[in-house]
Amino acid sequence: MIAVKHLNKSYATRAGQVSALQDINLHIEKGEIFGIIGASGAGKSTLIRCLNLLERPDTGSVEVGGVAITDLKGKQLRLARRRIGMIFQQFNLLEAKTVYGNVAFPLRVAGFSKPETKRRVAEILELVGLSDKADVYPSQLSGGQKQRVGIARALAVEPAVLLSDEATSALDPQTTHSILELLQDINRKLQITIVLITHEMDVLRHICDNAAVIEGGRIVESGPVEQLFYRPESETAKQFVNIFNYYKDGNTQEKAVIMR
Amino acid sequence: MKEDMVELLWTGLQQTLYMVAWSSVFALLLGSLLGVTLVVTEKGGVLPAPRVNGLLSTAINGVRSIPFIILIVLLLPLSRLIVGTSLGPTAAIVSLSIGAAPFLGRIIESSLREVEPGKIEAAKSVGAHPFTIIAQVIIPEALPALVRGMTIAVISITEFTAVAGAIGAGGLGSLAIRFGYQRFRTDILIGTVLLIILIVQILQWTGDYVSRAIDRKRCKSE
Numbered sequence: 001m002i003a004v005k006h007l008n009k010s011y012a013t014r015a016g017q018v019s020a021l022q023d024i025n026l027h028i029e030k031g032e033i034f035g036i037i038g039a040s041g042a043g044k045s046t047l048i049r050c051l052n053l054l055e056r057p058d059t060g061s062v063e064v065g066g067v068a069i070t071d072l073k074g075k076q077l078r079l080a081r082r083r084i085g086m087i088f089q090q091f092n093l094l095e096a097k098t099v100y101g102n103v104a105f106p107l108r109v110a111g112f113s114k115p116e117t118k119r120r121v122a123e124i125l126e127l128v129g130l131s132d133k134a135d136v137y138p139s140q141l142s143g144g145q146k147q148r149v150g151i152a153r154a155l156a157v158e159p160a161v162l163l164s165d166e167a168t169s170a171l172d173p174q175t176t177h178s179i180l181e182l183l184q185d186i187n188r189k190l191q192i193t194i195v196l197i198t199h200e201m202d203v204l205r206h207i208c209d210n211a212a213v214i215e216g217g218r219i220v221e222s223g224p225v226e227q228l229f230y231r232p233e234s235e236t237a238k239q240f241v242n243i244f245n246y247y248k249d250g251n252t253q254e255k256a257v258i259m260r
Numbered sequence: 261m262k263e264d265m266v267e268l269l270w271t272g273l274q275q276t277l278y279m280v281a282w283s284s285v286f287a288l289l290l291g292s293l294l295g296v297t298l299v300v301t302e303k304g305g306v307l308p309a310p311r312v313n314g315l316l317s318t319a320i321n322g323v324r325s326i327p328f329i330i331l332i333v334l335l336l337p338l339s340r341l342i343v344g345t346s347l348g349p350t351a352a353i354v355s356l357s358i359g360a361a362p363f364l365g366r367i368i369e370s371s372l373r374e375v376e377p378g379k380i381e382a383a384k385s386v387g388a389h390p391f392t393i394i395a396q397v398i399i400p401e402a403l404p405a406l407v408r409g410m411t412i413a414v415i416s417i418t419e420f421t422a423v424a425g426a427i428g429a430g431g432l433g434s435l436a437i438r439f440g441y442q443r444f445r446t447d448i449l450i451g452t453v454l455l456i457i458l459i460v461q462i463l464q465w466t467g468d469y470v471s472r473a474i475d476r477k478r479c480k481s482e
Contacts, residue, residue, distance in 0.1 A: 054381055081387035092382035095478050096400035105396065106386035137478045150382075157386070 001161065001193045002028040002051065007060030009046055020046045021217045024060070028195060028210075030160075033187055035208035035225065036197040038236060043217040044197040048165050051195065052084045053077060065160050082110055085154030089166035091146040093138040093153075099125070100134040103152045110157045124152045127189075128182060144175035151182065155190070162186070164196035168203060180206050201244040205229065213237045268435060269451045275349045276431035276459070279356060279421045284414045286357035291364025291413070294320060296394060298369045306380060306390040306398075320362040328423055331359045352429035356420055364413045371405035372398055404471040411467025415460050422456065432456055 004026040010019040021043050028034045038044040049055040051062055053069055061070045069080045093102050100121055107117040125131045128148040138146055147167060154162055164183070168176040184207045187194050198204065204211050204225050212222035213236050220234035232238045297316060301309040326334070332355040339351040375398050383397045399406070425433025432452040440449025 052385055054384060078387040078389065081385060084385070086382070086385040088378055088382060090376070090378050092376070092378040094379060094382075094397060094401060096403060105383070105388075109383075109386055109388045109392060140479045153382075153386070163385075 001030040001032075001065060002026065002034075002195065003061075003063040004051070005061045005063075007047075007050060007057045007062065009043075009050060009055060009057045019217055021050070021057070024219055026212060026219065026222070028193060030193055031187070031191050032209045033184070033194045033196065033207050035204040035211035036195070036214055037199065037201065037204055037211060037240060038197075038214035039199060042214045042236070044199075044214050045165060047214065048163050048195060048197045051161075051163055052081055052086060054086075082106070082157050083159050084161045084163060085157075085159040086163040086165065087147065087150045087154050087167045089169045091138075091143075091150045091170075093146055093149055095138055098135050098137055099130060099141075099149050099152075102138065102149055103156050106153060106156045112157075120156060121152075124156055127155070127186070128152045142175075143171050144178060147171065147175075147179050148182065151179075151186070155186065155192070158190070159192070161193045161195065164194060166197060166199075169199070176200075176203070177206075183207060201229075201240045205244075213240075265447055265451060268439065268448060269432075269455060272430070272432040272435040272452060273455055276418070276421050276433070276456075279349045279352050279424070279429065279431055280414065280418050280459070282353045283356035283360060283417050283421070286353065287360035287364050287413070287417060288410065290357065290361035291368055294361060294365030295368025295372060296399075298365065299372045299398070300390065300394060306384075306393050320365055323359075323362045324366070328359055328420055329426065331355065332424055332427060332429075335359070347428045349430045352421065352424040352431075356417060356424060360413065360417050360420060363416065364410070367409040367413050368406060371409045372402045374405050375401045404474045407467055407471040407474065411464060411471075414467075415463050418456065418459055418463065 004024055007021055007024040008019070009021040010017045024047060036044050036047060046055055050057045051064065053062070053072075057070060061068055063069070064080070064084060067080055069077065072080055094105065097105065103121045103124060104117050107120055112120065121134070122131070125134060128151055130145060130148050130152065133141065133145065133149075138149065141149065150167070162183075167183075168179050171179060180203060183194060183196070186192060187207075196203070196208070208225050210223060211225050211228055212219045213228065213234050214220070215234060215236045221228065221232070221237050228237050229241055232241045294316065298313060298320075299305060300307045301313040301316070303310050303313075323331070332352070335355040335358055336346040336351075338358070339354040340346045342354050343350050345351050379397055379401055380393060383393045388396070421429065421431050422433025422436070425431045425435070426437050428434070432455055436449055436452040439445040440452065
């Protein structure tokens with residue numbers, strides 16, 4: 001579904017070029033939930049933003065559903081982005097629009113008719129469990145509800161891929177759990193491929209099939225999640241597993257604190 | 261207090277309101293265009309064009325650095341060209357609109373910048389066209405801030421009309437100078453000042469009311 005080949009990205013700063021990603025190669029299968037884990041500053045956010053070209057890589061290619069999106073721009077890129085939904089840590093909902101308006105936004109962009117939009121919004125709000133909140137403004141919602149709206153918006157035009165940029169990092173443990181369950185549910189029901197980045201081992205363990213560990217802008221390890229847990233090879237993976245194991249037996253409150 | 265006072269003040273008030281209203285409309289149109297262009301053309305904006313941005317920014321700074329009373333004088337030929345005269349309230353509207361537009365442009369620019377970049381990214385991620393992002397995301401999200409900024413701008417235009425009154429624009433400013441200052445009519449002077457204070461208060465109340473109403477509709481507490 002997604003193939004990243006020899007991707008490099010650097011930023012120009014006062015001190016010169018700073019490399020953010022180096023020679024990233026990834027292969028993500030259709031229908032799987034793929035996790036990318038790393039400490040803050042490791043480059044995971046840059047990486048996921050390269051998948052829908054919110055950041056343009058310097059070199060290398062990104063293919064999504066057989067389309068080399070790194071070759072696209074303008075209208076072609078906008079069309080390709082409709083096949084890739086994205087959810088964000090800060091939700092990024094439009095405060096000027098109701099829940100309905102937020103979910104309808106991508107549908108209007110994609111040229112859906114009014115009745116179609118109405119039907120689709122109702123359907124998708126049902127899926128995320130917010131049917132009764134259609135006329136409410138985002139500021140009246142809790143964090144978890146906001147993220148559900150974010151998910152509904154991202155899924156409205158039935159994309160093939162969902163990118164999750166730390167979608168649960170601003171949520172409390174219980175809400176995180178319910179959002180992860182929702183993502184898993186969506187993955188099963190809609191056969192959508194999900195790529196999520198996180199700094200929580202718990203998130204990986206919970207819903208990911210395969211994962212990659214990113215460290216200093218490089219992928220240092222990748223494979224099935226169990227393998228990362230039982231035979232971690234990279235320093236980052238070992239650290240994450242150690243922290244996880246240390247707190248595994250503690251009470252959930254304590255664990256929640258350190259995991260966040 | 262003389263019997264002509266009420267009539268003089270009434271005419272002055274009408275002229276001032278006429279100038280403020282039309283100058284605000286034109287300055288707002290021009291200023292919105294400038295402000296939106298400044299925001300979207302900057303590096304990393306939705307329609308990046310750094311060269312256009314740099315030129316526009318410099319031009320705005322240029323116009324803004326000319327003292328307003330001198331700008332009016334500079335624009336007199338233009339007023340004559342557009343409305344056929346360089347005297348009176350209608351002529352002043354030309355100078356006021358053009359003089360206030362760069363200021364409004366900057367105010368609108370700074371209001372639009374308050375929109376979180378994440379919201380714009382979210383719109384980009386669903387494949388929205390840059391014009392859709394401007395119309396559906398940037399402007400509506402910034403609306404309460406825009407209303408507050410425009411209130412400041414319209415009040416400034418009110419002050420400008422008084423300055424324009426000094427060189428033949430008419431209105432309350434002109435009354436204050438011609439009667440209050442040159443003919444020692446203190447009653448007229450005080451009358452004009454009170455009326456201008458009243459206009460400014462009403463503008464501020466209206467602006468506050470509208471921006472608060474928008475926030476309240478979106479259920480945002482201040």
